[in-house]
Amino acid sequence: MDDPVLEPGSILLETVASEVCGTDVHLFHGQLAGVPYPIIPGHVSVGRVLESRGVEVDALGTPLGTGDEVTFYDVHETCWSCWHCLVARQPNRCPSRKVYGITYSARDGLLGGWAERIYLKPGVKVFRIPPGLSADQVIGGGCGLFTGFAAVDRSGMSMGDTVLVQGAGPVGLSAAAFAGLSGAGRLLMIGAPESRLELARVLGVDETYDLDHTTAEERKDRVLSLTGGRGADVIIEAAGHSSAVPEGLSLLRDGGTYVIVGHYTDAGEVPLNPHVDVNRKHARILGQWGTDFHHLARALTLMARHTEALPMERIVGKSYPLEEAGQALADVEALRVTKALITP
Numbered sequence: 001m002d003d004p005v006l007e008p009g010s011i012l013l014e015t016v017a018s019e020v021c022g023t024d025v026h027l028f029h030g031q032l033a034g035v036p037y038p039i040i041p042g043h044v045s046v047g048r049v050l051e052s053r054g055v056e057v058d059a060l061g062t063p064l065g066t067g068d069e070v071t072f073y074d075v076h077e078t079c080w081s082c083w084h085c086l087v088a089r090q091p092n093r094c095p096s097r098k099v100y101g102i103t104y105s106a107r108d109g110l111l112g113g114w115a116e117r118i119y120l121k122p123g124v125k126v127f128r129i130p131p132g133l134s135a136d137q138v139i140g141g142g143c144g145l146f147t148g149f150a151a152v153d154r155s156g157m158s159m160g161d162t163v164l165v166q167g168a169g170p171v172g173l174s175a176a177a178f179a180g181l182s183g184a185g186r187l188l189m190i191g192a193p194e195s196r197l198e199l200a201r202v203l204g205v206d207e208t209y210d211l212d213h214t215t216a217e218e219r220k221d222r223v224l225s226l227t228g229g230r231g232a233d234v235i236i237e238a239a240g241h242s243s244a245v246p247e248g249l250s251l252l253r254d255g256g257t258y259v260i261v262g263h264y265t266d267a268g269e270v271p272l273n274p275h276v277d278v279n280r281k282h283a284r285i286l287g288q289w290g291t292d293f294h295h296l297a298r299a300l301t302l303m304a305r306h307t308e309a310l311p312m313e314r315i316v317g318k319s320y321p322l323e324e325a326g327q328a329l330a331d332v333e334a335l336r337v338t339k340a341l342i343t344p
């Protein structure tokens with residue numbers, strides 16, 4: 001594809017790295033409704049400014065010039081005038097939203113990260129990567145970084161809380177890292193495989209329970225014994241398997257908060273006991289749908305200050321050239337790598 005003609009307020013990036021996330025695997029299998037195939041996948045990406053038309057600062061007012069490394073908020077065209085945007089103040093449910101790498105067709109232009117160039121339309125929210133933070137750290141968590149941050153934010157956790165994360169993919173790992181920075185008193189994770197749990201411990205998780213080598217009964221005994229028989233204060237579901245939900249609720253203390261963020265696609269139904277799991281437990285159950293720009297900006301600002309505590313670049317399993325994108329998808333699906341990068 002030829003380089004596009006730049007509209008006023010637009011930016012052309014040279015792609016440094018884009019990512020493969022679980023959503024891309026679902027996209028590949030056609031499991032997301034309303035996607036205008038063919039698309040250029042890659043929603044979270046890092047690029048270098050090649051050229052811009054009249055853009056001198058990023059979304060936060062930081063000066064921006066040719067050669068600077070940036071990331072950008074993949075959601076665009078939020079309308080700011082619908083009921084969701086104006087009244088509910090939940091722009092993440094705005095029906096006008098478009099997402100780079102997901103809801104733009106390849107016919108619309110270079111609007112996805114699995115390409116040598118990315119065209120940032122006027123109004124796309126760009127974030128210049130702060131000094132000290134590397135492209136690998138930003139892309140290492142990828143979209144999971146911001147989703148994990150949003151889930152912790154949504155939980156309203158308090159310092160000292162026992163926080164349990166279900167799922168050891170990029171969302172779970174990122175959520176655990178941010179829960180640790182937010183002052184979790186005890187940080188636990190259920191997931192698999194062991195290589196991911198090892199990474200979780202590097203990111204500050206105190207105890208991990210390998211799904212492949214423990215039973216639900218054993219995990220429950222352990223979590224209850226750590227918490228005086230009460231259960232975890234906050235649980236973040238980042239597993240994406242519906243069976244995680246009843247298990248999670250059984251590990252939640254009375255009055256605790258359960259955030260479901262791992263079910264971005266429909267993983268099916270699961271039986272719950274409304275009396276035991278929700279009502280008598282006085283549980284607070286929340287969903288977190290996607291992210292907003294403020295999550296991205298706050299997550300990266302925080303990361304820039306804690307680069308050592310958040311070695312997100314270690315989540316990157318492997319980088320693939322564009323021609324091997326199919327292999328990257330297969331490796332992510334088979335859990336052979338935690339985070340695969342596409343480096344055109």
Ligand SMILES: [Zn+2]
Nearest residue numbers: 079082085094
């Ligand atoms: Zn709207």
Ligand SMILES: [Zn+2]
Nearest residue numbers: 021023143144
């Ligand atoms: Zn994603």
